[in-house]
Amino acid sequence: MRWKGDRKSSNVEDIRGSASSGFGGSSSSGGGLGFPGGAIGGGGIGVILMIVFSLFFSGGDLGSILSGGNGAVFTQQEQTANQSNTATTSTDDRKEFASVVFAHLEDYWNQTFTDYGKTYHDPTMVLFSGSVRSACGTASSAVGPFYCPGDQKVYLDLSFQDELANNFGASGDFAMAYVIAHEVGHHVQYELGISDQMEQIRRKVSEMEYNKYSVRLELQADYLAGCFAKYLAGETYNGKSILEAGDIDEAIYAANQIGDDTLQKQAQGYVVPDSFTHGTSAQRVAWFNRGYQYGDLEHGDTFSASNLDL
Ligand SMILES: [Zn+2]
Known part of the structure:
Protein backbone atom coordinates (compact mmCIF):
# COMPACT_ATOMS: atom_id res chain seq x y z
CA MET A 1 0.00 0.00 0.00
CA ARG A 2 1.22 3.50 -0.79
CA TRP A 3 0.85 5.57 2.35
CA LYS A 4 4.04 7.46 3.24
CA GLY A 5 3.24 11.17 3.51
CA ASP A 6 -0.49 10.77 2.92
CA ARG A 7 -3.08 12.39 5.20
CA LYS A 8 -3.08 11.12 8.75
CA SER A 9 -6.17 10.99 10.91
CA PHE A 23 1.13 -3.95 31.79
CA GLY A 24 -1.55 -5.29 33.97
CA GLY A 25 -4.68 -7.28 34.27
CA SER A 26 -6.75 -8.34 31.41
CA SER A 27 -10.36 -8.73 30.69
CA SER A 28 -11.84 -7.85 27.43
CA SER A 29 -14.40 -6.04 25.49
CA GLY A 30 -16.67 -6.02 22.56
CA GLY A 31 -15.80 -6.61 19.00
CA GLY A 32 -12.31 -7.94 18.81
CA LEU A 33 -10.68 -9.67 15.94
CA GLY A 34 -11.24 -13.14 17.19
CA PHE A 35 -8.57 -13.96 19.66
CA PRO A 36 -9.17 -15.98 22.75
CA GLY A 37 -10.64 -13.66 25.32
CA GLY A 38 -12.05 -11.16 22.86
CA ALA A 39 -15.53 -11.43 24.22
CA ILE A 40 -18.57 -9.76 22.86
CA GLY A 41 -22.00 -9.86 24.22
CA GLY A 42 -25.09 -11.18 22.75
CA GLY A 43 -28.41 -12.67 22.17
CA GLY A 44 -30.90 -13.41 19.38
CA ILE A 45 -31.77 -10.87 16.80
CA GLY A 46 -31.90 -11.85 13.20
CA VAL A 47 -35.22 -10.19 12.61
CA ILE A 48 -34.47 -6.96 14.41
CA LEU A 49 -31.20 -6.58 12.61
CA MET A 50 -32.87 -7.16 9.34
CA ILE A 51 -35.20 -4.31 10.14
CA VAL A 52 -32.34 -2.04 10.96
CA PHE A 53 -30.75 -2.93 7.71
CA SER A 54 -33.95 -2.40 5.81
CA LEU A 55 -34.39 1.01 7.35
CA PHE A 56 -30.88 2.06 6.78
CA PHE A 57 -30.45 0.72 3.31
CA SER A 58 -33.69 2.19 2.15
CA GLY A 59 -34.42 0.62 -1.14
CA GLY A 60 -31.77 -1.99 -0.71
CA ASP A 61 -32.51 -5.34 -2.22
CA LEU A 62 -32.51 -7.39 0.92
CA GLY A 63 -34.27 -10.18 -0.83
CA SER A 64 -31.39 -10.93 -3.10
CA ILE A 65 -28.70 -10.57 -0.52
CA LEU A 66 -27.50 -14.09 -0.73
CA SER A 67 -28.02 -14.93 -4.31
CA GLY A 68 -24.89 -15.42 -6.29
CA GLY A 69 -21.58 -14.08 -5.18
CA ASN A 70 -19.37 -16.93 -4.25
CA GLY A 71 -16.70 -14.44 -3.44
CA ALA A 72 -14.14 -15.81 -5.83
CA VAL A 73 -13.11 -12.40 -6.95
CA PHE A 74 -9.44 -12.88 -6.78
CA THR A 75 -8.72 -15.20 -9.59
CA GLN A 76 -5.94 -13.01 -10.80
CA GLN A 77 -3.10 -14.31 -8.74
CA GLU A 78 -0.97 -11.38 -7.94
CA GLN A 79 2.40 -12.02 -6.45
CA THR A 80 2.31 -11.80 -2.73
CA ALA A 81 6.04 -11.70 -2.73
CA ASN A 82 7.43 -8.21 -2.86
CA GLN A 83 6.18 -5.73 -0.36
CA SER A 84 9.57 -4.29 0.36
CA ASN A 85 9.00 -0.70 -0.64
CA THR A 86 6.14 -0.28 1.75
CA ALA A 87 7.39 -2.18 4.74
CA THR A 88 6.44 -0.70 8.08
CA THR A 89 9.24 -1.70 10.33
CA SER A 90 9.84 1.13 12.78
CA THR A 91 7.32 2.11 15.40
CA ASP A 92 6.99 5.59 13.95
CA ASP A 93 6.27 4.11 10.56
CA ARG A 94 3.67 1.85 12.05
CA LYS A 95 1.96 4.72 13.79
CA LEU A 105 -11.50 4.87 6.65
CA GLU A 106 -12.88 8.24 7.78
CA ASP A 107 -13.11 9.41 4.18
CA TYR A 108 -14.76 6.23 3.05
CA TRP A 109 -17.34 5.86 5.78
CA ASN A 110 -18.27 9.52 5.88
CA MET A 125 -8.05 5.10 17.48
CA VAL A 126 -6.13 4.56 20.70
CA LEU A 127 -2.58 3.31 20.39
CA PHE A 128 -1.52 1.54 23.56
CA GLN A 161 1.76 -6.46 13.54
CA ASP A 162 4.59 -8.64 14.81
CA GLU A 163 2.11 -11.14 16.13
CA LEU A 164 0.36 -11.24 12.79
CA ALA A 165 3.63 -11.86 11.02
CA ASN A 166 5.29 -14.18 13.50
CA ASN A 167 2.41 -16.20 14.91
CA PHE A 168 0.01 -16.13 12.02
CA GLY A 169 2.34 -15.80 9.07
CA ALA A 170 0.40 -12.78 7.89
CA SER A 171 3.03 -10.24 7.02
CA GLY A 172 2.67 -7.22 4.81
CA ASP A 173 1.21 -3.86 5.60
CA PHE A 174 -2.19 -4.58 4.19
CA ALA A 175 -2.77 -7.40 6.66
CA MET A 176 -2.69 -4.68 9.30
CA ALA A 177 -4.92 -2.41 7.21
CA TYR A 178 -7.48 -5.21 7.12
CA VAL A 179 -7.33 -5.52 10.89
CA ILE A 180 -7.94 -1.81 11.39
CA ALA A 181 -10.72 -1.80 8.80
CA HIS A 182 -12.37 -4.74 10.58
CA GLU A 183 -12.38 -2.85 13.88
CA VAL A 184 -13.77 0.28 12.26
CA GLY A 185 -16.37 -2.05 10.75
CA HIS A 186 -17.56 -2.63 14.32
CA HIS A 187 -17.86 1.12 14.73
CA VAL A 188 -19.97 1.25 11.60
CA GLN A 189 -22.17 -1.41 13.20
CA TYR A 190 -22.41 0.78 16.28
CA GLU A 191 -23.45 3.73 14.15
CA LEU A 192 -26.12 1.57 12.54
CA GLY A 193 -27.54 0.52 15.91
CA ILE A 194 -26.49 -3.08 15.50
CA SER A 195 -24.18 -3.09 18.52
CA ASP A 196 -27.05 -2.07 20.81
CA GLN A 197 -29.21 -4.85 19.50
CA MET A 198 -26.44 -7.34 20.01
CA GLU A 199 -26.14 -6.21 23.59
CA GLN A 200 -29.86 -6.71 24.18
CA ILE A 201 -29.68 -10.15 22.69
CA ARG A 202 -26.74 -11.12 24.80
CA ARG A 203 -28.77 -10.55 27.93
CA LYS A 204 -31.50 -12.90 26.75
CA VAL A 205 -29.85 -15.93 25.30
CA SER A 206 -27.34 -18.58 26.30
CA GLU A 207 -23.71 -18.09 25.53
CA MET A 208 -23.82 -20.82 22.93
CA GLU A 209 -26.72 -19.20 21.14
CA TYR A 210 -25.14 -15.80 21.34
CA ASN A 211 -22.03 -17.14 19.69
CA LYS A 212 -24.04 -17.62 16.52
CA TYR A 213 -24.94 -13.96 16.49
CA SER A 214 -21.38 -13.04 17.26
CA VAL A 215 -20.19 -14.94 14.21
CA ARG A 216 -22.59 -12.94 12.04
CA LEU A 217 -21.50 -9.69 13.61
CA GLU A 218 -17.85 -10.52 12.99
CA LEU A 219 -18.35 -11.70 9.44
CA GLN A 220 -20.16 -8.48 8.74
CA LYS A 240 -0.45 6.27 -8.31
CA SER A 241 -2.93 3.71 -7.11
CA ILE A 242 -2.88 3.32 -3.36
CA LEU A 243 -3.13 -0.43 -3.44
CA GLU A 244 -0.19 -2.39 -4.74
CA ALA A 245 0.09 -5.87 -6.11
CA GLY A 246 -0.36 -8.36 -3.33
CA ASP A 247 -2.21 -6.06 -0.93
CA ILE A 248 -5.56 -7.77 -1.25
CA ASP A 249 -3.92 -11.16 -0.94
CA GLU A 250 -2.31 -10.02 2.29
CA ALA A 251 -5.72 -9.14 3.73
CA ILE A 252 -7.24 -12.42 2.59
CA TYR A 253 -4.38 -14.38 4.05
CA ALA A 254 -4.76 -12.60 7.37
CA ALA A 255 -8.52 -13.25 7.40
CA ASN A 256 -7.82 -16.91 6.74
CA GLN A 257 -5.29 -17.15 9.54
CA ILE A 258 -7.62 -15.81 12.21
CA GLY A 259 -10.65 -17.98 11.51
CA ASP A 260 -11.96 -19.76 14.60
CA ASP A 261 -11.28 -23.21 13.21
CA THR A 262 -7.72 -22.36 12.26
CA LEU A 263 -7.01 -20.72 15.61
CA GLN A 264 -8.50 -23.60 17.57
CA LYS A 265 -6.64 -26.21 15.59
CA GLN A 266 -3.47 -24.30 16.22
CA ALA A 267 -4.15 -23.87 19.92
CA GLN A 268 -5.68 -27.20 20.90
CA GLY A 269 -5.53 -29.48 17.90
CA TYR A 270 -9.28 -29.75 17.39
CA VAL A 271 -12.25 -27.46 16.79
CA VAL A 272 -15.42 -26.81 18.76
CA PRO A 273 -17.87 -25.20 16.34
CA ASP A 274 -20.34 -24.19 19.06
CA SER A 275 -17.68 -22.03 20.58
CA PHE A 276 -16.97 -20.15 17.39
CA THR A 277 -17.47 -16.42 17.75
CA HIS A 278 -15.92 -15.05 14.56
CA GLY A 279 -16.51 -17.63 11.87
CA THR A 280 -14.32 -20.14 10.11
CA SER A 281 -11.37 -19.15 7.99
CA ALA A 282 -13.35 -19.92 4.85
CA GLN A 283 -16.25 -17.76 6.02
CA ARG A 284 -14.05 -14.83 6.95
CA VAL A 285 -12.32 -14.92 3.60
CA ALA A 286 -15.63 -15.33 1.79
CA TRP A 287 -17.25 -12.32 3.44
CA PHE A 288 -14.21 -10.13 2.99
CA ASN A 289 -14.17 -11.13 -0.67
CA ARG A 290 -17.85 -10.40 -0.98
CA GLY A 291 -17.32 -6.90 0.42
CA TYR A 292 -14.48 -6.42 -2.00
CA GLN A 293 -16.68 -7.60 -4.82
CA TYR A 294 -19.74 -5.44 -4.11
CA GLY A 295 -18.46 -2.55 -2.03
CA ASP A 296 -21.96 -1.64 -0.90
CA LEU A 297 -23.97 -2.13 2.25
CA GLU A 298 -26.86 -4.01 0.71
CA HIS A 299 -24.90 -7.18 0.17
CA GLY A 300 -23.55 -7.30 3.69
CA ASP A 301 -26.50 -8.52 5.70
CA THR A 302 -24.87 -11.47 7.39
CA PHE A 303 -27.76 -11.64 9.86
CA SER A 304 -30.30 -12.77 7.32
CA ALA A 305 -27.89 -14.92 5.37
CA SER A 306 -29.04 -18.53 5.41
CA ASN A 307 -25.64 -19.85 4.47
CA LEU A 308 -22.61 -18.11 5.86
CA ASP A 309 -20.29 -20.20 3.75
CA LEU A 310 -21.51 -18.33 0.67
ZN1 LIG B 1 -14.35 -8.21 15.30
Whole structure:
Protein backbone atom coordinates (compact mmCIF):
# COMPACT_ATOMS: atom_id res chain seq x y z
CA MET A 1 0.00 0.00 0.00
CA ARG A 2 1.22 3.50 -0.79
CA TRP A 3 0.85 5.57 2.35
CA LYS A 4 4.04 7.46 3.24
CA GLY A 5 3.24 11.17 3.51
CA ASP A 6 -0.49 10.77 2.92
CA ARG A 7 -3.08 12.39 5.20
CA LYS A 8 -3.08 11.12 8.75
CA SER A 9 -6.17 10.99 10.91
CA SER A 10 -6.37 13.53 13.70
CA ASN A 11 -8.53 11.14 15.71
CA VAL A 12 -5.60 9.19 17.07
CA GLU A 13 -4.69 9.05 20.75
CA ASP A 14 -1.22 7.77 21.41
CA ILE A 15 -1.13 6.70 25.05
CA ARG A 16 1.76 4.30 24.81
CA GLY A 17 3.78 4.60 27.95
CA SER A 18 1.14 6.59 29.82
CA ALA A 19 -0.59 5.60 33.03
CA SER A 20 -3.68 4.31 31.30
CA SER A 21 -1.60 2.05 29.13
CA GLY A 22 0.74 -0.45 30.61
CA PHE A 23 1.13 -3.95 31.79
CA GLY A 24 -1.55 -5.29 33.97
CA GLY A 25 -4.68 -7.28 34.27
CA SER A 26 -6.75 -8.34 31.41
CA SER A 27 -10.36 -8.73 30.69
CA SER A 28 -11.84 -7.85 27.43
CA SER A 29 -14.40 -6.04 25.49
CA GLY A 30 -16.67 -6.02 22.56
CA GLY A 31 -15.80 -6.61 19.00
CA GLY A 32 -12.31 -7.94 18.81
CA LEU A 33 -10.68 -9.67 15.94
CA GLY A 34 -11.24 -13.14 17.19
CA PHE A 35 -8.57 -13.96 19.66
CA PRO A 36 -9.17 -15.98 22.75
CA GLY A 37 -10.64 -13.66 25.32
CA GLY A 38 -12.05 -11.16 22.86
CA ALA A 39 -15.53 -11.43 24.22
CA ILE A 40 -18.57 -9.76 22.86
CA GLY A 41 -22.00 -9.86 24.22
CA GLY A 42 -25.09 -11.18 22.75
CA GLY A 43 -28.41 -12.67 22.17
CA GLY A 44 -30.90 -13.41 19.38
CA ILE A 45 -31.77 -10.87 16.80
CA GLY A 46 -31.90 -11.85 13.20
CA VAL A 47 -35.22 -10.19 12.61
CA ILE A 48 -34.47 -6.96 14.41
CA LEU A 49 -31.20 -6.58 12.61
CA MET A 50 -32.87 -7.16 9.34
CA ILE A 51 -35.20 -4.31 10.14
CA VAL A 52 -32.34 -2.04 10.96
CA PHE A 53 -30.75 -2.93 7.71
CA SER A 54 -33.95 -2.40 5.81
CA LEU A 55 -34.39 1.01 7.35
CA PHE A 56 -30.88 2.06 6.78
CA PHE A 57 -30.45 0.72 3.31
CA SER A 58 -33.69 2.19 2.15
CA GLY A 59 -34.42 0.62 -1.14
CA GLY A 60 -31.77 -1.99 -0.71
CA ASP A 61 -32.51 -5.34 -2.22
CA LEU A 62 -32.51 -7.39 0.92
CA GLY A 63 -34.27 -10.18 -0.83
CA SER A 64 -31.39 -10.93 -3.10
CA ILE A 65 -28.70 -10.57 -0.52
CA LEU A 66 -27.50 -14.09 -0.73
CA SER A 67 -28.02 -14.93 -4.31
CA GLY A 68 -24.89 -15.42 -6.29
CA GLY A 69 -21.58 -14.08 -5.18
CA ASN A 70 -19.37 -16.93 -4.25
CA GLY A 71 -16.70 -14.44 -3.44
CA ALA A 72 -14.14 -15.81 -5.83
CA VAL A 73 -13.11 -12.40 -6.95
CA PHE A 74 -9.44 -12.88 -6.78
CA THR A 75 -8.72 -15.20 -9.59
CA GLN A 76 -5.94 -13.01 -10.80
CA GLN A 77 -3.10 -14.31 -8.74
CA GLU A 78 -0.97 -11.38 -7.94
CA GLN A 79 2.40 -12.02 -6.45
CA THR A 80 2.31 -11.80 -2.73
CA ALA A 81 6.04 -11.70 -2.73
CA ASN A 82 7.43 -8.21 -2.86
CA GLN A 83 6.18 -5.73 -0.36
CA SER A 84 9.57 -4.29 0.36
CA ASN A 85 9.00 -0.70 -0.64
CA THR A 86 6.14 -0.28 1.75
CA ALA A 87 7.39 -2.18 4.74
CA THR A 88 6.44 -0.70 8.08
CA THR A 89 9.24 -1.70 10.33
CA SER A 90 9.84 1.13 12.78
CA THR A 91 7.32 2.11 15.40
CA ASP A 92 6.99 5.59 13.95
CA ASP A 93 6.27 4.11 10.56
CA ARG A 94 3.67 1.85 12.05
CA LYS A 95 1.96 4.72 13.79
CA GLU A 96 1.96 6.77 10.62
CA PHE A 97 0.69 3.85 8.58
CA ALA A 98 -2.16 3.13 11.00
CA SER A 99 -3.06 6.82 11.08
CA VAL A 100 -3.15 7.03 7.28
CA VAL A 101 -5.33 3.91 7.06
CA PHE A 102 -7.60 5.39 9.72
CA ALA A 103 -7.88 8.62 7.70
CA HIS A 104 -8.88 6.66 4.59
CA LEU A 105 -11.50 4.87 6.65
CA GLU A 106 -12.88 8.24 7.78
CA ASP A 107 -13.11 9.41 4.18
CA TYR A 108 -14.76 6.23 3.05
CA TRP A 109 -17.34 5.86 5.78
CA ASN A 110 -18.27 9.52 5.88
CA GLN A 111 -18.85 9.44 2.15
CA THR A 112 -20.76 6.17 2.31
CA PHE A 113 -23.09 7.33 5.08
CA THR A 114 -23.66 10.57 3.18
CA ASP A 115 -24.56 8.55 0.11
CA TYR A 116 -27.19 6.78 2.19
CA GLY A 117 -28.47 10.05 3.62
CA LYS A 118 -26.99 9.41 7.06
CA THR A 119 -24.46 11.13 9.26
CA TYR A 120 -21.33 9.32 10.34
CA HIS A 121 -19.40 10.09 13.50
CA ASP A 122 -15.70 9.34 13.33
CA PRO A 123 -14.33 6.89 15.88
CA THR A 124 -11.04 7.40 17.69
CA MET A 125 -8.05 5.10 17.48
CA VAL A 126 -6.13 4.56 20.70
CA LEU A 127 -2.58 3.31 20.39
CA PHE A 128 -1.52 1.54 23.56
CA SER A 129 1.10 -0.88 24.73
CA GLY A 130 0.71 -3.77 27.12
CA SER A 131 -2.75 -3.15 28.47
CA VAL A 132 -5.33 -0.42 28.36
CA ARG A 133 -8.39 0.81 30.22
CA SER A 134 -11.43 1.35 28.05
CA ALA A 135 -15.12 1.91 28.68
CA CYS A 136 -15.45 -1.82 28.05
CA GLY A 137 -13.01 -2.72 30.78
CA THR A 138 -9.30 -3.30 31.01
CA ALA A 139 -7.79 -5.27 28.20
CA SER A 140 -4.34 -6.59 27.54
CA SER A 141 -2.66 -6.71 24.17
CA ALA A 142 -3.13 -10.46 24.26
CA VAL A 143 -6.77 -10.13 23.20
CA GLY A 144 -5.71 -8.40 20.02
CA PRO A 145 -7.08 -5.15 18.64
CA PHE A 146 -10.66 -4.40 19.62
CA TYR A 147 -13.44 -1.86 19.33
CA CYS A 148 -15.36 -0.63 22.36
CA PRO A 149 -18.91 0.57 21.60
CA GLY A 150 -18.99 2.24 25.03
CA ASP A 151 -16.53 4.92 24.00
CA GLN A 152 -16.47 4.43 20.24
CA LYS A 153 -12.75 3.80 20.16
CA VAL A 154 -10.60 1.31 18.33
CA TYR A 155 -7.80 0.00 20.57
CA LEU A 156 -4.62 -1.09 18.90
CA ASP A 157 -1.23 -2.19 20.11
CA LEU A 158 1.11 -1.58 17.20
CA SER A 159 3.14 -4.62 18.11
CA PHE A 160 0.18 -6.69 16.96
CA GLN A 161 1.76 -6.46 13.54
CA ASP A 162 4.59 -8.64 14.81
CA GLU A 163 2.11 -11.14 16.13
CA LEU A 164 0.36 -11.24 12.79
CA ALA A 165 3.63 -11.86 11.02
CA ASN A 166 5.29 -14.18 13.50
CA ASN A 167 2.41 -16.20 14.91
CA PHE A 168 0.01 -16.13 12.02
CA GLY A 169 2.34 -15.80 9.07
CA ALA A 170 0.40 -12.78 7.89
CA SER A 171 3.03 -10.24 7.02
CA GLY A 172 2.67 -7.22 4.81
CA ASP A 173 1.21 -3.86 5.60
CA PHE A 174 -2.19 -4.58 4.19
CA ALA A 175 -2.77 -7.40 6.66
CA MET A 176 -2.69 -4.68 9.30
CA ALA A 177 -4.92 -2.41 7.21
CA TYR A 178 -7.48 -5.21 7.12
CA VAL A 179 -7.33 -5.52 10.89
CA ILE A 180 -7.94 -1.81 11.39
CA ALA A 181 -10.72 -1.80 8.80
CA HIS A 182 -12.37 -4.74 10.58
CA GLU A 183 -12.38 -2.85 13.88
CA VAL A 184 -13.77 0.28 12.26
CA GLY A 185 -16.37 -2.05 10.75
CA HIS A 186 -17.56 -2.63 14.32
CA HIS A 187 -17.86 1.12 14.73
CA VAL A 188 -19.97 1.25 11.60
CA GLN A 189 -22.17 -1.41 13.20
CA TYR A 190 -22.41 0.78 16.28
CA GLU A 191 -23.45 3.73 14.15
CA LEU A 192 -26.12 1.57 12.54
CA GLY A 193 -27.54 0.52 15.91
CA ILE A 194 -26.49 -3.08 15.50
CA SER A 195 -24.18 -3.09 18.52
CA ASP A 196 -27.05 -2.07 20.81
CA GLN A 197 -29.21 -4.85 19.50
CA MET A 198 -26.44 -7.34 20.01
CA GLU A 199 -26.14 -6.21 23.59
CA GLN A 200 -29.86 -6.71 24.18
CA ILE A 201 -29.68 -10.15 22.69
CA ARG A 202 -26.74 -11.12 24.80
CA ARG A 203 -28.77 -10.55 27.93
CA LYS A 204 -31.50 -12.90 26.75
CA VAL A 205 -29.85 -15.93 25.30
CA SER A 206 -27.34 -18.58 26.30
CA GLU A 207 -23.71 -18.09 25.53
CA MET A 208 -23.82 -20.82 22.93
CA GLU A 209 -26.72 -19.20 21.14
CA TYR A 210 -25.14 -15.80 21.34
CA ASN A 211 -22.03 -17.14 19.69
CA LYS A 212 -24.04 -17.62 16.52
CA TYR A 213 -24.94 -13.96 16.49
CA SER A 214 -21.38 -13.04 17.26
CA VAL A 215 -20.19 -14.94 14.21
CA ARG A 216 -22.59 -12.94 12.04
CA LEU A 217 -21.50 -9.69 13.61
CA GLU A 218 -17.85 -10.52 12.99
CA LEU A 219 -18.35 -11.70 9.44
CA GLN A 220 -20.16 -8.48 8.74
CA ALA A 221 -17.14 -6.54 10.02
CA ASP A 222 -15.03 -8.57 7.59
CA TYR A 223 -17.47 -7.73 4.81
CA LEU A 224 -17.20 -4.03 5.67
CA ALA A 225 -13.42 -4.31 5.61
CA GLY A 226 -13.75 -5.77 2.12
CA CYS A 227 -15.89 -2.82 1.06
CA PHE A 228 -13.18 -0.49 2.27
CA ALA A 229 -10.56 -2.44 0.31
CA LYS A 230 -12.61 -2.03 -2.83
CA TYR A 231 -12.85 1.70 -2.20
CA LEU A 232 -9.09 1.98 -1.70
CA ALA A 233 -8.49 0.03 -4.88
CA GLY A 234 -10.10 2.90 -6.75
CA GLU A 235 -8.16 5.66 -4.98
CA THR A 236 -4.85 7.21 -5.91
CA TYR A 237 -2.11 9.05 -4.06
CA ASN A 238 0.40 11.21 -5.89
CA GLY A 239 -0.97 9.91 -9.14
CA LYS A 240 -0.45 6.27 -8.31
CA SER A 241 -2.93 3.71 -7.11
CA ILE A 242 -2.88 3.32 -3.36
CA LEU A 243 -3.13 -0.43 -3.44
CA GLU A 244 -0.19 -2.39 -4.74
CA ALA A 245 0.09 -5.87 -6.11
CA GLY A 246 -0.36 -8.36 -3.33
CA ASP A 247 -2.21 -6.06 -0.93
CA ILE A 248 -5.56 -7.77 -1.25
CA ASP A 249 -3.92 -11.16 -0.94
CA GLU A 250 -2.31 -10.02 2.29
CA ALA A 251 -5.72 -9.14 3.73
CA ILE A 252 -7.24 -12.42 2.59
CA TYR A 253 -4.38 -14.38 4.05
CA ALA A 254 -4.76 -12.60 7.37
CA ALA A 255 -8.52 -13.25 7.40
CA ASN A 256 -7.82 -16.91 6.74
CA GLN A 257 -5.29 -17.15 9.54
CA ILE A 258 -7.62 -15.81 12.21
CA GLY A 259 -10.65 -17.98 11.51
CA ASP A 260 -11.96 -19.76 14.60
CA ASP A 261 -11.28 -23.21 13.21
CA THR A 262 -7.72 -22.36 12.26
CA LEU A 263 -7.01 -20.72 15.61
CA GLN A 264 -8.50 -23.60 17.57
CA LYS A 265 -6.64 -26.21 15.59
CA GLN A 266 -3.47 -24.30 16.22
CA ALA A 267 -4.15 -23.87 19.92
CA GLN A 268 -5.68 -27.20 20.90
CA GLY A 269 -5.53 -29.48 17.90
CA TYR A 270 -9.28 -29.75 17.39
CA VAL A 271 -12.25 -27.46 16.79
CA VAL A 272 -15.42 -26.81 18.76
CA PRO A 273 -17.87 -25.20 16.34
CA ASP A 274 -20.34 -24.19 19.06
CA SER A 275 -17.68 -22.03 20.58
CA PHE A 276 -16.97 -20.15 17.39
CA THR A 277 -17.47 -16.42 17.75
CA HIS A 278 -15.92 -15.05 14.56
CA GLY A 279 -16.51 -17.63 11.87
CA THR A 280 -14.32 -20.14 10.11
CA SER A 281 -11.37 -19.15 7.99
CA ALA A 282 -13.35 -19.92 4.85
CA GLN A 283 -16.25 -17.76 6.02
CA ARG A 284 -14.05 -14.83 6.95
CA VAL A 285 -12.32 -14.92 3.60
CA ALA A 286 -15.63 -15.33 1.79
CA TRP A 287 -17.25 -12.32 3.44
CA PHE A 288 -14.21 -10.13 2.99
CA ASN A 289 -14.17 -11.13 -0.67
CA ARG A 290 -17.85 -10.40 -0.98
CA GLY A 291 -17.32 -6.90 0.42
CA TYR A 292 -14.48 -6.42 -2.00
CA GLN A 293 -16.68 -7.60 -4.82
CA TYR A 294 -19.74 -5.44 -4.11
CA GLY A 295 -18.46 -2.55 -2.03
CA ASP A 296 -21.96 -1.64 -0.90
CA LEU A 297 -23.97 -2.13 2.25
CA GLU A 298 -26.86 -4.01 0.71
CA HIS A 299 -24.90 -7.18 0.17
CA GLY A 300 -23.55 -7.30 3.69
CA ASP A 301 -26.50 -8.52 5.70
CA THR A 302 -24.87 -11.47 7.39
CA PHE A 303 -27.76 -11.64 9.86
CA SER A 304 -30.30 -12.77 7.32
CA ALA A 305 -27.89 -14.92 5.37
CA SER A 306 -29.04 -18.53 5.41
CA ASN A 307 -25.64 -19.85 4.47
CA LEU A 308 -22.61 -18.11 5.86
CA ASP A 309 -20.29 -20.20 3.75
CA LEU A 310 -21.51 -18.33 0.67
ZN1 LIG B 1 -14.35 -8.21 15.30
